[in-house]
Amino acid sequence: MDTPRRAAAYTLMIQGTTSDAGKSTLVAGLCRWLARRGVRVVPFKPQNMALNSAVTADGGEIGRAQAVQAQAALLAPHTDMNPVLLKPSSDTGAQVIVHGRVLADMEACDYHAYKTRALAAVLESHARLAAAYGLVLVEGAGSPAEINLRDRDIANMGFAEVVDCPVWLIADIDRGGVFAHLVGTLELLSPSERARVKGFVINRFRGDPGLLTPGLDWLEARTGIPVLGVLPYLHGLHLAAEDAIAAEPCAKPGAQxxxxxxxxxxxxxxxxxxxxxxxxxxxxxxxxxxxxxxxxxxxxxxxxxxxxxxxxxxxxxxxxxxxxxxxxxxxxxxxxxxxxxxxxxxxxxxxxxxxxxxxxxxxxxxxxxxxxxxxxxxxxxxxxxxxxxxxxxxxxxxxxxxxxxxxxxxxxxxxxxxxxxxxxxxxxxxxxxxxxxxxxxxxxxxxxxxxxxAAPAATPDLRSRCEADLDRLAAAIDAHLAPAALAGLLDRGRAGA
Incomplete structure (x- = not known):
């Protein structure tokens, strides 16, 4: 009797209208929300550019954000979670790391030419993860509307087109101009890319949600794409930064x-x-x-x-x-x-x-x-x-x-x-x-x-603090994302397990 084949893992990609829109955070929160419900979910970022990195259980190097996302998914970090890592060493050059190991130092033009080969490494890692897990949550890089980088893209829509996966688009309302960011990004996508966008997520909202409703109604009518949720600004949330140093007040009352x-x-x-x-x-x-x-x-x-x-x-x-x-x-x-x-x-x-x-x-x-x-x-x-x-x-x-x-x-x-x-x-x-x-x-x-x-006070262990913040983030996702969207992810993840 033939053994039934396991259903292929479902892949969803989170893209952002800008850098630091909340892609890493949303992927981490979804990983934790799904993992706590028994889904075998795994994070994946095809190409990352960051100087904050982590050592994996298999002895390689990946972006630190993917190590945090692995923790959210209750997994040990692995090089397949971030098959291509770029570590800038100058304004025009970077160390290129593939499957956790240094490949070469390349200038930007040389790496652009190399992307067709880098895509093979990306797809190899994605295939391994899709075979081993029930749901692959993919994080894009920067914005898919960077039209100068569309040729040979492996980080955003180029990857989504090759693996034929849907996309959620997240934007940061705290920056201002959130509706322009979302509509403008769609306008710069090709028709096939635009069709992949199945939902919007608005991040870092603070204020009266009722004041936002007219804008959300307009956005859905203008684009035909549903707003899947509005995530609140989570004060004091601490997850290891992917790269940038967060601007924050340095003065601290009681500091010694x-x-x-x-x-x-x-x-x-x-x-x-x-x-x-x-x-x-x-x-x-x-x-x-x-x-x-x-x-x-x-x-x-x-x-x-x-x-x-x-x-x-x-x-x-x-x-x-x-x-x-x-x-x-x-x-x-x-x-x-x-x-x-x-x-x-x-x-x-x-x-x-x-x-x-x-x-x-x-x-x-x-x-x-x-x-x-x-x-x-x-x-x-x-x-x-x-x-x-x-x-x-x-x-x-x-x-x-x-x-x-x-x-x-x-x-x-x-x-x-x-x-x-x-x-x-x-x-x-x-x-x-x-x-x-x-x-x-x-x-x-x-x-x-x-x-x-003289007398250092006890402080929470960083891992315990991260665990608490991941649970807090998952709770916010549970409370503020559309129940139907979350239920759909849950069903697809369990079907692929």
Whole structure:
């Protein structure tokens, strides 16, 4: 007797009228809503451009938003969830990562030509997910109305056309012009693309819903497409950012420790600072171009996708002198990944992996040199702080090998006995390749005490906080999206399971 074939997974794509319209958030919320109801749902983003990334269970690299969406779906992150990741290293070039591994560094025109081959990798990953799960929730990138990128598109309607999937279009009303965004996007789509749009979602609404009703009625009459829901502005919602640093007030009543973070042009994995940003006793200040580093107890040099260029920017801003002055007066300094590399004597890029080949002097605060090489270190790590009995866990994503006497006094001891990072003899400076250094409660408390916080208050574990926010987001979706639309997803997901 023949074994019945499992129904093919249903695929739905979420596209946005703009970047940061809420695509990542809607996919995460839908993943959580469906997973809590027993649907085997999986997130998928064909092509992502982001400098915040995550290490997967299969040892690859994907966009951080897809790792959060995997958590929402109660899954471990996997490289098939984001088969193509672009990590910009300049205004015109990026490192191209395919199926979790570095393929090459390409200029924009070269990558555009490569897209036909990239599409094959995208479809391969989608096919594997569609065979293993009941429902594939796809996140687009930017806007489908970027007509200059329509040729060879693999991130929005180009993908939707190839796999023949429906699209929901989301727009952010908090930006203003939401009706123009939605109608204008439709006007710039081809007839076949326009026919794929099965519903609108309006995001980040605050105010009296009754005042919006005339506009929604007009929109549906004008386009013939239903408004599936109006999601409220969820104050205090915290999900790890895909790329951009959220603008927010830095002042915090009751804060007892001041942290300053220079924002580098190619800053990467700034989510490393989320645990400090959310701490009730810590006032974290992002320091942008043209701003002076303010008085602080702790300065953190974050990761960078182009360390030599970002170090030159740091010097041009006058921040090197500010860092040295900070140390003279007893302040603490942490270098994370690329920020750690900046602390050494020199940075060498003999193959021109992140820009023109050559070397740059480092800040000279650690007796070590770093040389960039083609291989990228991708690893999940567990260990303990070298100066405190505190567990730490995180991940490494970096190119380059650091060598020198400074490593004899490590920042961490990794499980298995390996030394990692460096500490200065005077105890003021710590450098490490570990992303997520502050995420573990015990390590965060020990590091804050080292930085000068006398009695660190307990803060929620970041994963627990994310879990609570994902559940809150799913509850908002349950309350504000059309019941018929959600029921349809539920039925299709269960049919494909």
């Amino acid at each position: 420790l001041r942290v300053a973070v220079p924002v580098l042009p190619r800053i990467s994995n700034h989510t490393d600072l989320d645990a400090l940003r959310l701490h009730p006793q810590v006032e974290l200040r992002w320091v942008g171009p043209g701003e002076a580093i303010p008085p602080a107890d702790l300065i953190v040099l974050p990761g960078s996708k182009n360390v030599r260029a970002d170090l030159a920017h740091l010097r041009a801003q006058g921040w090197e002198a500010a860092i040295r002055r900070h140390l003279r007066y007893g302040g603490r300094l942490v270098g994370l990944c690329g920020g750690f590399q900046m602390l050494g004597r020199a940075l060498h890029d003999p193959l021109g992996l992140e820009g023109p080949a050559g070397s740059s002097p480092g800040l000279g605060l650690f007796d070590l040199d770093t040389t960039l090489a083609p291989g990228k270190c991708l690893a999940l790590r567990h260990g303990r702080l070298a100066f405190a009995d505190a567990a730490v866990e995180g991940y490494e994503i970096h190119m380059g090998v650091s060598r020198g006497p400074a490593l004899a006094q490590p920042a961490l001891w990794l499980d298995g006995g390996g030394a990692e990072g460096a500490r200065s003899d005077d105890g003021q400076i710590l450098g490490t390749y570990l992303h997520g250094l502050f995420d573990t409660a015990a390590a965060r408390d020990a590091l804050l005490a080292w930085a000068g916080l």
